[in-house]
Amino acid sequence: MPLRTEAFASLRDEWNDLAAEEPTPFLTHEWFTSWWNAYGSGELVTAVIRDHEGRLRAAACLVRTRLGGLGAPANPHTGDWDVVGRDEDAREELWQAIATWGGGARVTLPYLREGSRSLEDARRAFVGRYRVQVVPGPRSPYLELPESYEALMAAASRNMRSQVGRRARQLEKALGELRLRTITGGDELDGALDTLFTLEASGWKARAGTAILHEPGAERLYRDFARAAAERGWLRVYLLEAGGEPLAGDFGIALGGVGFLLKTGFDEAHGRLSPGLVLRGEVLRASIEEGLRGYDFLGPDDDYKLRWTPTVRPRVTLRAFRGPAGLPAAAWHGRLRPGLKRARDAAQRLRESRREGAAAEG
Numbered sequence: 590m591p592l593r594t595e596a597f598a599s600l601r602d603e604w605n606d607l608a609a610e611e612p613t614p615f616l617t618h619e620w621f622t623s624w625w626n627a628y629g630s631g632e633l634v635t636a637v638i639r640d641h642e643g644r645l646r647a648a649a650c651l652v653r654t655r656l657g658g659l660g661a662p663a664n665p666h667t668g669d670w671d672v673v674g675r676d677e678d679a680r681e682e683l684w685q686a687i688a689t690w691g692g693g694a695r696v697t698l699p700y701l702r703e704g705s706r707s708l709e710d711a712r713r714a715f716v717g718r719y720r721v722q723v724v725p726g727p728r729s730p731y732l733e734l735p736e737s738y739e740a741l742m743a744a745a746s747r748n749m750r751s752q753v754g755r756r757a758r759q760l761e762k763a764l765g766e767l768r769l770r771t772i773t774g775g776d777e778l779d780g781a782l783d784t785l786f787t788l789e790a791s792g793w794k795a796r797a798g799t800a801i802l803h804e805p806g807a808e809r810l811y812r813d814f815a816r817a818a819a820e821r822g823w824l825r826v827y828l829l830e831a832g833g834e835p836l837a838g839d840f841g842i843a844l845g846g847v848g849f850l851l852k853t854g855f856d857e858a859h860g861r862l863s864p865g866l867v868l869r870g871e872v873l874r875a876s877i878e879e880g881l882r883g884y885d886f887l888g889p890d891d892d893y894k895l896r897w898t899p900t901v902r903p904r905v906t907l908r909a910f911r912g913p914a915g916l917p918a919a920a921w922h923g924r925l926r927p928g929l930k931r932a933r934d935a936a937q938r939l940r941e942s943r944r945e946g947a948a949a950e951g
Contacts, residue, residue, distance in 0.1 A: 597622070597635060603645040605718040606672035612845020613885075615669040615700070621695040621816035624662055627810035631655050635660065635688050636672075638679060643882065645836040647674035648682035658695040659687075666810060668729070668849065668887040669699040669904070671707050681710040688714035688909075696909040699726060703903040711907055719909035726905050727882040730886040731801030732898040734848075738874040749896060755871045756879045765832020782815055782824045785838040789854025801852065811852065813841060818842060827875065829855075829868040837868035847883040865893065873897070 594818070597618075604618040613618055625633055638646045649672040652660045661670045672687075697718065701708045708723070715721045720946040735741050742750050761767050770792035772781040786808065790800035801807045818824040825841035825848070836853035843846055850872075855865040876884055887895040890901050 597625075597650070600637075600645070600648065604648060604673065607645060609650060609845065610674065610676075611671065612847060613669040614818070614823065614842040614844055614849055614851070615663075615667055615670060616673055616787060617821075617844075619821065620814055620880060621662060622666070623810050623814040626710060627806040628814060629662065636690070637670075638683050638686065639675060645675075646814065647672060647679040649673070649683060649687060651687075653693075654887070656695075658697065659693060659782040660697045661699060663699050666807060666851075667700050668851070669702065671702070671824060672703070677706055677710075678890070679908045680707055683712075684710040684714040688718055693913050694910060695820075696907065698908075699906040700904045701869060701907055702765065703905045708905065708923060708932045710908065715907070719911040722910075723906045724908060725903065725908045727888055728890040728901040729888060730890055730894040730898050731900050731902045732873070732884040732886070733900070734873070734884055736877070738877050741873060742798075742870075744903055745897075753866060754862070757867045757870075758860070760831050760836070760862050760864060763831075764834065764836070764859070767867070768830045769868075769875060770830060771821070771875060772828070773824050774816075778815060778824075778826070781810060781828060781838075783842075784835050785826060785840060785852070786811075788838050788856055789852060790856030791854065792860070794854070800854075825875075827872050828870065829864060829871060831864075836864040839868065839872055840874065841921065843876070843881060845879055846884055848881045849874075849885045850922050851889055854945040861905065868894075869893070869897065883916060888890060939947070 601618045608616040608618070629652075634653050635649050636649045636651060637831050639646070640646050650662055652662050654660055661667075663670045672680050672683050674683060688711075698711070698713070701711065703725075712721060712723065735744070742753070745753075757767060770781075772778060773905055786801045790802045794800035795803065799802075801811060815826070824844045825839070825843050827839040827841055828835050829837040834858060835856070838853070839850060840852040841850055843849075853865065853868070855868065873884060885902070886897075888894075
C-alpha cells in the first residue's frame with residue numbers, strides 16, 4: 590500500500606496489537622497521539638501493510654515535513670522509535686515499501702535501537718536508493734531485575750548498599766517516616782502530576798529552562814499521555830514522601846514486563862541527603878515486587894543510572910539523502926557537522942588542560 594495519510598485514530602486497537610510485539614511506551618498509539626497533539630507540525634502520515642483479509646501486518650507513524658522530507662514524530666522526550674509489525678518479515682516488507690515509496694530528498698529517523706533487526710532492515714531498504722548514515726544517539730542504561738530486592742542489593746557494590754541505607758535513615762531522621770506512594774490513575778492523578786512536575790522544576794532544570802513546567806508542549810504531552818496510560822493500566826507515578834511531604838518522584842510506565850523511567854525529579858533543597866538515590870531504590874523494589882523483569886532508565890547514560898547497571902542499550906539515528914537536493918544535508922551531517930564537533934571538543938579539552946595547569950601552578 591503506498592504511503593498515505595491515515596485517520597490515525599481509527600487504528601488504535603490494531604496498532605497496539607502490533608506494538609505489543611516489541612513493548613515500549615513510545616510505540617503505542619497513545620504516545621504518538623499525545624506527542625502529535627503537543628508537538629505536531631507538517632503532515633502526520635502512516636505507512637501500512639495489510640494481509641489478504643485486511644488485517645494490519647505492519648505500520649509506521651511518520652511525518653511529512655513542510656520542506657518535503659520524511660521523519661519520525663519524535664524529539665528529546667522520545668525514548669524509542671520504530672515501525673511496528675506482526676513479525677520480522679512484515680517489518681522488513683514495510684521498510685522496503687517506505688524506501689520505495691520515497692520520502693523526498695531527506696529522511697531522518699531517530700531513536701532506532703542499535704543492533705536491532707529492524708535497523709538492519711531499514712539500512713538495507715534505503716541503501717541503493719539513498720546515501721545512508723547511521724549516527725550514534727543516547728546510550729540508555731538497562732537493568733535486568735532479579736527475583737528479589739535483596740538479590741538486587743546483594744549484586745550492588747558495598748558502597749552502594751551502604752549509601753542507599755544510610756541516606757534513607759538520614760532522611761527519616763531529618764524529615765520523618767519515608768513512604769513510597771504509587772499512583773496509577775483515578776482522582777489522585779492530577780494532583781500527583783502537579784507534585785511531580787513541581788519537584789522536577791525545583792532545581793537546575795528550572796534554571797536551565799528545561800523543566801516540564803517551563804515548556805507548554807512538554808506539560809501537555811505528559812499530562813495527556815498520563816491519562817491515556819492510566820486507562821490502559823500502564824501508568825506508575827511514584828512519589829517518595831518524608832513526614833507526609835514529597836521529596837522526589839518519577840513518571841514511570843510498566844509495559845510488557847518492563848519498567849520505563851520517563852521523567853524524574855527531586856527537591857534540591859534536600860539534595861545533600863540524596864533523595865533521588867533513595868527514590869530509585871524504592872522504585873526498583875516496587876518494580877520487582879510487581880513482577881517486572883527489566884527496568885529501562887531511558888535517555889543518556891548518566892552517572893546516577895550507571896550506579897545501578899553497566900548495561901546500556903544504544904539508540905541511533907538513520908539519515909538518508911538522495912538527489913541534488915539532498916547533497917547539502919548529506920555534506921552537513923556527514924562531514925561538516927562532525928568536523929565542527931571535533932574542533933569544539935578539542936578546544937574544550939585545551940581549555941580544561943590550561944585550567945588544570947593554572948590550578949597546579951597556583
